[in-house]
Amino acid sequence: MCLGVPGKIVSVEGTLATVDFWGVKREVRLDIVDEPVAPGDYIMNHVGFAIRRIPPDQIDETLALYDELLKAMSEDDLMAADVRGEINATEEKKRG
Amino acid sequence: MNAPQGLVNGKIALKHGAGGRAMRELIRDVILKGAAPASFDGVGPDAMDDGAALKVGDQWLVITTDSYVINPPFFPGGDIGRLAISGTVNDLAMMGATEPLALTCALIVEEGFARGDLERVRDSIHSACREARTAIATGDTKVMGNGELDGIVLNTAGVAFTRRVVTDRALKPGDRIVVTGTIGDHGLAVMAHRHELGFENQLRSDVAPLNGLVAAALGAAPEGVVAMKDPTRGGLASALHEMAEKSGVGVVLEEAKIPVRDEVRAASELLGIDPLHAANEGKAVIGVRPEALDAVLAALRAHPLGLSAEVIGTCVAERPGFVILDTGFGRRLVTEPEGELLPRIC
Amino acid sequence: MAEPRADTLRFQDPATARRMADALARAVGEIxxxxxxxxxxxxxxxxxxxxxxxxxxxxxxxxxxxxxxxxxxxxxxxxxxxxxxxxxxxxxxxxxxxxxxxxxxxxxxxxxxxxxxxxxxxxxxxxxxxxxxxxxxxxxxxxxxxxxxxxxxxxxxxxxxxxxxxxxxxxxxxxxxxxxxxxxxxxxxxxxxxxxxxxxxxxxxxxxxxxxxxxxxxxxxxxxxxxxxxxxxxxxxxxxxxxxxxxxxxxxxxxxxxxxxxxxxxxxxxxxxxxxxxxxxxxxxxxxxxxxxxxxxxxxxxxxxxxxxxxxxAPPSLAQSCVCGDIMAGIASPTDCPLFGRECVPDNPVGACMVSTEGTCRIWHQYGGHLNLGEENR
Missing domain, CATH: 3.40.50.11740 (HypD, alpha/beta domain 2)
Structure with missing residues (x-):
């Protein structure tokens, strides 16, 4: 419902920032962003407004969370993975 | 399956000119109704190809015509003049006719249009002709009252001879799909400019005559190039749908292989637009027999307009008429855009 | 600190996605x-x-x-x-x-x-x-x-x-x-x-x-x-x-x-x-x-x-017979709706599910339902 695209702040002038979206730069308004931002900060843009300053460590935290999820699944899944591996190998042979 | 997209309340809508399914149905169901039988051998209007091909002796005379309306008439990377020449030269080239004998150019101008702007359009018409190694043989000029049309309308027609006609319907399972360069440049540039989206100067239209590039591909593998189309309105999505439908094959694309400029990708993400839906005015989609692929690709990449040419997909026997995109995560059907592309917020 | 573009791409890593999908299938199976x-x-x-x-x-x-x-x-x-x-x-x-x-x-x-x-x-x-x-x-x-x-x-x-x-x-x-x-x-x-x-x-x-x-x-x-x-x-x-x-x-x-x-x-x-x-x-x-x-x-x-x-x-309202609410609640399919494909089409939608390009009815109307796209040869 709400198309959001992350970008990196290039410069700030009052409540306006120039944001680099890795390809194009565009002005983004800072009226409603949750925290003060400075050049180099990452933000989430929605309809030309920054709605969140993305703390860089939160990017890593998200990745760590996903690793956790997969680890939790795979630890008790080693047997199943072996079985699946064998099935895949057989299918590969069939196809080959 | 697809219900016919009837005319809303018996009236023509903008989507009927947008290059997608609605337009093809309008042409088939309304415009071609009751036409006299073809008076010639070859590719006629019922083929709904880029142009017609008439057998003349042992050669084909290829002929095409197109009208150009674009708002705004000047945009980053080009203008309506360059567009009108490139579009017609490219339609000839897509039929395999890469040496246009001559073009015609008809001009309809709104009362009050600036003379200086008209001169700019004229200059880019002539420079695009030089690039395509052709010239205007005849033309026509009309002026209409203020408000009776939007600025300027151009119509161009072109004629060329070729020994071999390439249609948009000869794809077979196993054929490879090649694009001659990055996708979406023209559509995103014009859209950003029209809606004042704040990054217009970072995007440029790719409008260019392609006959030299196509000649290189055809020269490298005369029998190996089996189908061509320029993905203009409706973008790569519509061009491939049309080719797949007419050829009776399915097309499976690999998203990672489709060349898209960083700035076009970023703009299309911000605006919620699929680059596959955005128009191109300097690109061709080429169907190539697998054994000719290397030669065609090398020839394209050796040409300045084909540096980022890429193999993006393969034709399959399953699901004729469908275009399937392998995203690397899963697969989805590519849809055809309906009407003008609009920025979205959801 | 890596550039976030790279991180964004890491959130798009197909190999991790495949492992996630496997884990998802297994969790569904366990139910x-x-x-x-x-x-x-x-x-x-x-x-x-x-x-x-x-x-x-x-x-x-x-x-x-x-x-x-x-x-x-x-x-x-x-x-x-x-x-x-x-x-x-x-x-x-x-x-x-x-x-x-x-x-x-x-x-x-x-x-x-x-x-x-x-x-x-x-x-x-x-x-x-x-x-x-x-x-x-x-x-x-x-x-x-x-x-x-x-x-x-x-x-x-x-x-x-x-x-x-x-x-x-x-x-x-x-x-x-x-x-x-x-x-x-x-x-x-x-x-x-x-x-x-x-x-x-x-x-x-x-x-x-x-x-x-x-x-x-x-x-x-x-x-x-x-x-x-x-x-x-x-x-x-x-x-x-x-x-x-x-x-x-x-x-x-x-x-x-x-x-x-x-x-x-x-x-x-x-x-x-x-x-x-x-x-x-x-x-x-x-x-x-x-x-x-x-x-x-x-x-x-x-x-x-x-x-x-x-x-x-205004034409008489058709909205009363629309079952969009049931479709969104997961208790009906588009084909259960008397309007689907007749009065309600993409050109002239009655309910919300036909308005959106990603709406359930719109997708069914365009493609005859969700297709299984896993079968084609590459």
């Missing part, structure tokens, strides 16, 4: 019955699922239902009619692109535009204000979107817009409709995937009472392929373990409290009121309307909007 039905309430989730082709990798036993998450689709006919009527009264209308072709009772804004009304598509409400400053006309911003988008509208209203600028609010508030869906007697939804960007504003804490009341888990998820798969995996695990909890799977944007400053701006300008959502139901507190203090920029109070003229030509 031991099919289908397991979960609902997302976010058009952008559906867009992302479609864009990345994720439906092709969802396990067969998992039914991911598209809920009432497209604010444009659920905008009721009379709200579109108000904008069309204002345009007919000579007012200049600014709108987001999503709204342009959405039909009202008689016509869409695109139809009005074709008849000569002054209608401009904008990407941002900020741009609408800039255009109003340059215009001699009365300018109305037809404001659509959920709370995330409403915050931007509110910010503009607080930043002294020009005197010729006002707002016609069709903004919607998502939490109340989740209540409606959860309370539908036949609902089969076993958990919700909540919208990451709406929750960026409201915070995930807002779902705690919902979870308690309905004993259904809620997972807040982002929009990259890994975000969506991780969100679904967590949700299915919560369903499997019978745990009705809120889980935040989008911590880089969502906190428990949310964006306090944005909330302040939002509730200063808007108040929630009840209203009909197209094809669904009357949703108490589902609409966001301007507070009395902002009457001067409220187009509904600034203008006398004459709808009767428009409705003189």
């Amino acid at each position: 031991g019955r099919a289908p397991v039905s979960v609902m997302h309430v976010c058009g952008s989730h559906e867009q992302a699922i479609a864009k990345y082709g994720l439906r092709a990798v969802f396990p067969r036993g998992l039914n991911v239902i598209m809920g009432p998450g497209c604010p444009v689709c659920v905008t009721d006919l009379p709200e579109v009619d108000e904008a069309v009527a204002l345009a007919g009264q000579g007012v200049r209308i600014f709108t987001y692109g999503d709204m342009l072709r959405v039909p009202g009772t008689v016509k869409s804004l695109a139809d009005a535009q074709a008849e000569g009304a002054k209608i401009d598509v904008v990407y941002s409400v900020g741009h609408a204000v800039q255009l109003a400053r340059k215009s001699a006309d009365e300018c109305v911003f037809f404001a659509s979107g959920f709370e995330t988008t409403a915050v931007a509208t509110a910010a503009v209203i607080l930043a002294s817009p020009p005197a010729n600028f006002s707002v016609l609010s069709a903004h919607k508030y998502i939490p109340p409709v989740m209540e409606i869906v959860a309370e539908m007697p036949e609902t089969r939804v076993e958990g919700f995937l909540a919208a990451g960007h709406a929750a960026t504003i409201t915070g995930w804490g807002i779902f705690e009472r919902f979870v308690e009341r309905h004993s259904l888990p809620v997972v807040v998820a982002g929009f990259e392929p890994l975000d969506i798969l991780a969100g679904l995996l967590t949700l299915v695990e919560l369903v499997r373990d019978g745990r009705a909890e809120v889980f935040n799977a989008y911590p880089r944007c969502v906190t428990r409290e949310g964006n306090r400053r944005a909330q302040e701006v939002l509730w200063k300008v808007f108040k929630p009121t009840g209203g009909r959502w197209r094809g669904i139901a009357h949703v108490p507190n589902g609409n966001l309307r301007l507070r009395d203090e902002f009457a001067s920029v409220d187009a509904r109070r600034r203008f006398t909007i004459d709808l009767t003229k428009l409705w003189d030509y």
